[in-house]
Amino acid sequence: MEDEILFSMTGIEKSFGPVHVLKKAQLEVRKGEIHAFMGENGAGKSTLMNILAGLLEKDDGHIVFEGKEIEKMTPELATELGIGFVHQELNLAEDVSVAENIFIGRLPYTNKFLGIVNFKKLYEDTAYWLNMVGSKVNPTDLVGELSTANKQLIEIAKALSLNAKVIIFDEPTTSLSDKDVEVLFIIIRRLKEKGFSSIYISHRMKEIFELGERITIMRDGEYIATDYVKNLTEDQIISMLVGREIKDLYPKQPTEIGAPYLQVKNLTDGLGKVKDISFEARRGEVLGFAGLVGSGRTEAMRLLFGADRAKSGEITIDNRNVTIKSPVDAIKNGIGLLTEDRKHQGLLAGLSIKDNITITNLDEFLLDEKHLHEIAAKYVKEVNIKVSNIENPVSSLSGGNQQKVVLAKWLNTDNQIYIFDEPTKGIDVGAKSEIYSIINQLALQGKTILIVSSEIPELLGICDRIHVFHEGKINGEIAVSDYRNNKDEAQELIMKYATAN
Amino acid sequence: MENEIKKIEKKKIDLKSLFMNYSVYLVLIVLVVYFSIANSDFLTSYNIENFLQQIPPVGILTVAYAMILICGYVDLSIGYVGMAAGMMGLFASNMGLPAPVVILISLAVGATLGTMNALLIKKFDLPSFILTLGTSYVIKGMLGFFTDEQFIGSEQEWFNKLAKTPIGTEMFKSNALIFFVIIAIAVFIMKKTRLGKYTYAVGSNQEAARLSGINTDLHIVKIFIIEGMLAAIAGLLIVSNLNGGASKDANGLDLFAMAAAIMGGTSFSGGIGTIGGAVAGIMTLQVFKNGLTLMGINSFLQDTVTGLVIILSIIIDYLKRRASRNS
Numbered sequence: 045m046e047d048e049i050l051f052s053m054t055g056i057e058k059s060f061g062p063v064h065v066l067k068k069a070q071l072e073v074r075k076g077e078i079h080a081f082m083g084e085n086g087a088g089k090s091t092l093m094n095i096l097a098g099l100l101e102k103d104d105g106h107i108v109f110e111g112k113e114i115e116k117m118t119p120e121l122a123t124e125l126g127i128g129f130v131h132q133e134l135n136l137a138e139d140v141s142v143a144e145n146i147f148i149g150r151l152p153y154t155n156k157f158l159g160i161v162n163f164k165k166l167y168e169d170t171a172y173w174l175n176m177v178g179s180k181v182n183p184t185d186l187v188g189e190l191s192t193a194n195k196q197l198i199e200i201a202k203a204l205s206l207n208a209k210v211i212i213f214d215e216p217t218t219s220l221s222d223k224d225v226e227v228l229f230i231i232i233r234r235l236k237e238k239g240f241s242s243i244y245i246s247h248r249m250k251e252i253f254e255l256g257e258r259i260t261i262m263r264d265g266e267y268i269a270t271d272y273v274k275n276l277t278e279d280q281i282i283s284m285l286v287g288r289e290i291k292d293l294y295p296k297q298p299t300e301i302g303a304p305y306l307q308v309k310n311l312t313d314g315l316g317k318v319k320d321i322s323f324e325a326r327r328g329e330v331l332g333f334a335g336l337v338g339s340g341r342t343e344a345m346r347l348l349f350g351a352d353r354a355k356s357g358e359i360t361i362d363n364r365n366v367t368i369k370s371p372v373d374a375i376k377n378g379i380g381l382l383t384e385d386r387k388h389q390g391l392l393a394g395l396s397i398k399d400n401i402t403i404t405n406l407d408e409f410l411l412d413e414k415h416l417h418e419i420a421a422k423y424v425k426e427v428n429i430k431v432s433n434i435e436n437p438v439s440s441l442s443g444g445n446q447q448k449v450v451l452a453k454w455l456n457t458d459n460q461i462y463i464f465d466e467p468t469k470g471i472d473v474g475a476k477s478e479i480y481s482i483i484n485q486l487a488l489q490g491k492t493i494l495i496v497s498s499e500i501p502e503l504l505g506i507c508d509r510i511h512v513f514h515e516g517k518i519n520g521e522i523a524v525s526d527y528r529n530n531k532d533e534a535q536e537l538i539m540k541y542a543t544a545n
Numbered sequence: 546m547e548n549e550i551k552k553i554e555k556k557k558i559d560l561k562s563l564f565m566n567y568s569v570y571l572v573l574i575v576l577v578v579y580f581s582i583a584n585s586d587f588l589t590s591y592n593i594e595n596f597l598q599q600i601p602p603v604g605i606l607t608v609a610y611a612m613i614l615i616c617g618y619v620d621l622s623i624g625y626v627g628m629a630a631g632m633m634g635l636f637a638s639n640m641g642l643p644a645p646v647v648i649l650i651s652l653a654v655g656a657t658l659g660t661m662n663a664l665l666i667k668k669f670d671l672p673s674f675i676l677t678l679g680t681s682y683v684i685k686g687m688l689g690f691f692t693d694e695q696f697i698g699s700e701q702e703w704f705n706k707l708a709k710t711p712i713g714t715e716m717f718k719s720n721a722l723i724f725f726v727i728i729a730i731a732v733f734i735m736k737k738t739r740l741g742k743y744t745y746a747v748g749s750n751q752e753a754a755r756l757s758g759i760n761t762d763l764h765i766v767k768i769f770i771i772e773g774m775l776a777a778i779a780g781l782l783i784v785s786n787l788n789g790g791a792s793k794d795a796n797g798l799d800l801f802a803m804a805a806a807i808m809g810g811t812s813f814s815g816g817i818g819t820i821g822g823a824v825a826g827i828m829t830l831q832v833f834k835n836g837l838t839l840m841g842i843n844s845f846l847q848d849t850v851t852g853l854v855i856i857l858s859i860i861i862d863y864l865k866r867r868a869s870r871n872s
Contacts, residue, residue, distance in 0.1 A: 349758055375758040389756050394749035394816035403746050404757050406739040413737075453757065 048075045050210055050241050051096075053508035054477040056105035058091055065091050069105075070267045071260050073210060076239045078232060078247070080256030080273060084285055084472035086442035089245055093212050097129045098122040128211040129204025132218065132470075138188030146202045173201040177231050191334050193224035194368035200231065210241040217251060218470045221337040222498075247472055248499075249278050263287055286474040293477050294505025299487045299509065302327030306461055306492050307360040308348065314355030317343045319516040321357070325461075330483065330493045332503035332524075333380045335513030335542050337384070341496045342384055344513070345463050348494075349381040350374040361461070367368050375404070378460035382450055382467055386443075390450040397424065397434045397441070401452045406513055428478055444475030449484060462486055479504055500535050512541035567626055568861050569809050572746070573829045579834035587839055589860055593713070594716045596835055598786065601724035602627075602779040602795075604827050606802035607809075608731045608846040609775035614806055615735070616768045617748035618673040620662060622681035623776050624799030628793035630654040630773075630778025635790060638704040651777045658684065659773025662792060665765040665851050688792035698789035707785035720782045727775065732822045744768060749816030787821030805830050830854065 050073050064185035066088045073079045083089045092098040096107070098117040107114045109125050136145050143166050144151070151167070170183035179197040181190060183349040187198065196216055203211050214233070217225045232255060233244050252259060253273060260495040261268040261284045267295075268284050282293075304326050311321040318340045325331045333341045347354040350368040359366050366377045374381070392400050398420040420434050427448040431441065438449055447467070455464060462510055464483065466478045484504055487493055496504050503510050504524055512520045521539030527534035580587040606623055614621050620626075634651035642650075662680055666673050670681030688694075699705050708720035735741035743764050746754040755761045779798075784790035811818030833854060837847045 251850075349756075370760070371756050371758050372760050380758065383756060388750070389753050392746050392749040392816070393752055394812075395745055399745070400741060403742065403754070403759070406742060409739050411737055411739060411742060455757075 049073070050075045051107065051109040053092065053146055053400040054094065054106050056092060056095060056107075057103045058088075058100065059103060060093065064265065066095075066102075066265045068267065069262060069265065071096075071316065073241050073242075073243060074258075075209075075241055076236055077257050078242045078244055078255055079234055079245050080259040081262075082246070082252065082253045082259060082281065082285060084474050085444040087262045087381050087472075089262055089287075090214070091265075092245070092262070093129070093214065093245070096122070097127055097212065114433045119309070121204055126207050126209035128200075128206060128208030129210060130196060130199045130203060130216060132214045133161035134192070134199055136187045136195055136198065140187065141184050142174070142187055142190075143167055143183035144199055145198060146170055146173060146205055154182075169205070170201075173205045174198075176204055177201045178227070178234070191224075192219045193221070193227065195221070195289065197231070204235075204240075208240065210243060211235070212245070214245045215247070215470060216244075217246065217248065219337075223336075225251070247470065247476075249281065249473075252281070253278070261285060282473055285450045285472065288360055292501075293473070293480070295477070295481050295484055297484055297488065298505055299328045299330075299484075299508075300490075301329050302490055305362055307358075308352060309358040309360070311344060311357035311359070312349055312355050313343060313347055313352065317516050318347060319353075321516075321518055323511055323518060325492045325494060327490045327492055328487050329509070330487050330495060330507045332507035332510035333494065333496045333513060334498075334500060334503055334510050334538050335519075337498060339513040339542065340516035342465055343516075345465055345494065345496055346375070349379055351381065351383075351464060375457060375459070379463065380404075380457055380461070381452040381463040381471070382454060382465060384465040384469065386447060386450060386469075391438055393437070393439045395438060397429070397431060397436060397438050397449055400438045400449050401434075401456055404453050404457045419456060420452075423455055424457065427452050427482060444471040447471050447479070448475065452480065455482075459491070461492045461494070463494045463496075466498065467495065467499070468499070468502065500538055501531070503538075504534055506532050511537065512538050514542055514544070551729045556848060567690065568865070569825045569829060569858065572831065572858070575823050576829060576832050576836065580832065580839070581831050582853075584836065587836060590716055592835070592839065596659075597717060597721040598709075599835075600827065600831050601720040602723050602783045602786070603798045603805075603831070604824065605727055605775050605779040605782070606795075606798055606807045607823050607827040608727055608820055609772040610802045611766055611818055611820055612731065612735070612744065612775075613772050613807040614803075614811045614813065615748045615815060615818045616744045616765065617751060618666070618765070618768075619677065619803075619813075620673065620769070620772060621677040621799065622658070622662065623677075623772065623802070624795035624797075625681045625684040625688065625792075626655055626658045626773055627776035627780035627799075628790070628795045629658060629688055629780070630777030631784040631794075632688060632697070632784075632792060634690065634698060634777075634781050635704070635784050638699065638701045639697075641701075644703055648781070651781050652774045654737070655775070655780070656770045657773070659769035659771075659776075660766060660771075661755070664667055665768035667717025667725035667762050667765060685792070687748065691820070692792050694792050696789055696791045704785055705788045708782045709786065709855075720786065723778065723782065723805075727778070727823055730822065735820050740764075740767065745816055747815075761855060802827065804855045807853060807862070824850065 052072040056066050056069040059309050063453055069088060069092050071081070071092060081089060091100060094425045095102045095117065098121055100118040107117060114121070127186060133428045137148065137353060141200060147166060147169065152165040174181065174183065175380065177197045177200050179201065181194050187195060196210045213442065216217060216228060220228065246252060256273040258270060259273050259276065260270045261281065263285060304324050311323050312319060321344050329365040335341050346352045348359065350366070350373050352371060359368060361377055368374050368377065392403065401423050402416045402418040424431065424434055428446050429448045438446060441449065479526045483493060495503065495507060507524055510516045510522050510524060522537060524534070548849060586592055606627065608764050634647050635655045637650045638645045642788060654681070662677055665671060666676050674789045707717065710719040711717070712719060712722050735744065745761050746759060747764055751761055780795065783794050787794070805827035807813060808821040808829065809822035809824065810822055831849060834851060836849060
């Protein structure tokens with residue numbers, strides 16, 4: 045039983061037009077195993093998973109599920125075989141109940157012809173599956189009112205109710221708090237005990253080591269290796285992922301910390317999410333903001349940028365009092381914000397890469413397209429975006445490259461203060477290290493940098509000081525240099541500040 | 546050998562995408578060629594004159610509609626905004642005011658109504674579809690109240706000539722000239738200016754545009770003002786062309802303009818589209834209507850056939866989007 049193979053995919057080929065995205069890709073998952081699946085953005089993970097789930101058709105190769113060769117996979121067949129997919133972007137109907145979401149398309153009827161739903165049975169069945177995933181929500185709750193973590197559990201319950209034998213988790217933790225991640229892990233482990241298999245896709249090394257049994261690594265559309273996680277070190281995995289060694293993920297260089305540049309006093313939003321925030325940041329300084337999801341970090345940064353209106357508070361830049369009521373004001377005062385939500389707040393999806401980069405800095409009413417092209421090309425090179433033509437739509441890029449476009453858009457403004465909200469969320473380790481070096485470069489140029497991140501090692505790696513948020517207030521501060529040789533202690537301290545008074 | 550196959554495949558794909566991208570232009574050319582062969586009246590100077598006399602008002606509305614759609618909004622009141630401005634111009638001219646003042650009054654009415662639409666939409670975060678539906682009834686009612694929906698004649702010779710002064714030849718009159726100048730300006734604005742670029746940005750993702758430092762509220766007001774003024778010009782041309790007008794003269798033109806803009810590749814959800822495509826869209830619909838009339842097709846059936854063409858064109862648009870998603 046232990047090593048029995050649930051399914052295997054071998055020699056999978058796929059091209060989109062002239063682009064060859066999968067070259068002899070393979071993956072083998074055993075019954076009851078948690079199989080970690082890693083690859084950089086654009087390595088072909090999603091394409092392979094979409095082929096498995098029947099959402100895309102393979103050009104060539106074999107899929108063998110429980111010993112049976114599957115010629116043509118369709119979404120219907122995948123469901124029938126027991127392949128469940130918990131997408132990164134959850135696919136739930138927000139305005140109907142949990143029960144209706146789980147049993148959408150197959151509601152139990154008392155009278156099928158008249159379409160009268162047997163709600164008693166529906167709610168009982170739903171309660172059974174919710175219990176299976178340890179969810180405490182009611183079958184009658186509206187999905188739109190639930191947290192992301194709870195929505196995810198509902199997706200899992202739905203997959204299980206469809207008799208899933210394997211569930212694909214596509215970066216399930218990107219929008220979860222640490223506590224919710226723990227709950228999710230408990231459930232995935234429980235599923236394993238009951239004989240279900242999981243494919244776990246993530247960029248977070250820590251999670252892979254905590255959860256994964258075996259791991260498959262892909263790079264540039266090709267299969268690289270499958271091995272037991274316990275046989276590998278983090279560095280080995282990273283070098284397989286990027287195809288080269290990353291010497292130091294956090295290339296922090298000592299910068300000359302200059303005069304105080306930005307002072308924030310008693311910033312308050314009036315909604316109870318940001319209460320009386322005060323801090324100071326200097327030229328050349330990288331200031332981190334840690335805290336749990338929802339602790340007010342993002343909200344405070346949005347007030348500072350004028351994305352939302354502050355109720356009260358004072359902002360001083362370079363010893364000048366400034367009023368910031370809108371992003372226009374913020375940019376006038378040299379502040380740029382890279383938002384956390386790339387898709388909804390960062391990218392102009394219908395526009396070209398060039399337009400996305402240059403939109404923040406169109407000085408003249410009449411556009412000099414040639415000049416704009418040159419500017420965009422310069423930044424594309426500077427942040428190392430892999431693209432053949434910058435007139436292509438930005439939506440054609442992978443996640444990491446899209447994030448670099450958003451970064452380039454702000455580099456193009458030549459601001460003095462850069463706010464990064466989760467700058468490396470959902471992007472691969474290669475792109476991460478590139479983004480860290482750009483942040484480093486900006487600090488060396490004497491810019492002031494504020495970084496919100498949920499990954500504490502990242503903050504410890506790139507910041508000079510870290511403020512910790514707790515329930516809308518800054519609850520503690522650490523100077524990273526005091527913990528150069530004792531990062532574990534720093535991490536514990538941050539967690540303490542983040543969770544308690 | 547394999548290489549050759551790939552080459553051929555690539556060429557085929559290019560042809561296909563070429564067809565998809567320029568489908569509306571192709572349809573237009575095919576229609577023109579077909580009607581020229583099928584009907585000897587089609588290419589006569591009389592018919593061309595007639596065609597050029599009819600298309601400017603609805604064509605200008607189409608240009609205005611394309612801009613609003615690209616910005617991510619809909620304006621169902623555009624026809625009545627245009628007629629309100631046109632009728633106001635007519636009254637002013639009948640009162641004996643000089644031409645520049647009349648035209649300014651008319652443009653101001655269009656701009657004011659556009660501003661009101663935009664302010665209400667932004668201030669109360671309203672869906673433009675519903676709000677402008679409301680506005681269109683308000684304006685319709687006011688116009689009807691003051692005019693009883695009766696035809697009001699123009700008393701000034703210059704006013705009648707506004708749309709009908711021949712430029713060089715009888716075939717080509719001032720309203721066609723105004724139409725082509727407006728196309729040129731709109732193409733220039735959308736392609737070569739910051740105003741145009743911002744319009745695409747706001748239509749593509751308003752929140753991201755705002756967070757990129759664009760004053761999105763102000764920009765939307767600007768676009769509605771431009772749209773209102775274009776509607777005013779269309780309204781003036783309608784009234785001038787008929788030596789007077791009634792408040793319901795633009796009925797149907799507004800939706801026809803919207804259909805033409807969408808047919809020309811403008812996305813209903815914003816951020817995508819071109820003025821050139823929209824103009825090709827309205828040309829296609831007008832050529833089609835004109836050709837069917839010449840061939841003696843029942844005018845009610847003409848509406849049906851026109852509707853089918855619109856449906857077909859959005860199906861092509863759907864196929865286009867699906868094709869681009871898959872590649």
